[in-house]
Amino acid sequence: MFVANMDEIERLARAKLPHAVADYFAGGSGDETTLRANRSAFGGFTLRPRVLRGVVEPKTEATLLREPVALPILLAPIGHLRLAHPDGELATARAAHQSRTVFVVSTLASYPIEEIAGAAGAPRPWMQLYVFRERSITKRWSPARRRLVTARLS
Numbered sequence: 001m002f003v004a005n006m007d008e009i010e011r012l013a014r015a016k017l018p019h020a021v022a023d024y025f026a027g028g029s030g031d032e033t034t035l036r037a038n039r040s041a042f043g044g045f046t047l048r049p050r051v052l053r054g055v056v057e058p059k060t061e062a063t064l065l066r067e068p069v070a071l072p073i074l075l076a077p078i079g080h081l082r083l084a085h086p087d088g089e090l091a092t093a094r095a096a097h098q099s100r101t102v103f104v105v106s107t108l109a110s111y112p113i114e115e116i117a118g119a120a121g122a123p124r125p126w127m128q129l130y131v132f133r134e135r136s137i138t139k140r141w142s143p144a145r146r147r148l149v150t151a152r153l154s
Contacts, residue, residue: 013084021083067123070100077128079108093120102126 003009014022028035062072075096082088088110096103102123105116107130117125132138
């Protein structure tokens, strides 16, 4: 099935997911100000097909933070992906690996980062970092999580 835009993806998801889960994935935090601003900003972009313009061999490869990728589009962090599918972040990590792009793992992932990294292969997943007001929560991260975060920052 060909899906042309995000509205179609959301419609298909709402048909399969429980109402509360679909609302979680479609929504934004707080009063959704950022969600509305993002939708408005992206609405201003237009993709213009350019055929017969002298590009013999088009390439999408790029390097992002020293990570070579086949496609410079990252899979954004989304918490609790297991709500949508039992494999959640593990399936997303495998999809990123097959597409040779980066999966950014949410702080609120359903699986431990060690399992996600094991499913991902290369490129290695990146980690979204929430520094919690209660610092002891952030400090409890496993050494593997710290290594993944540190690798991206060094």
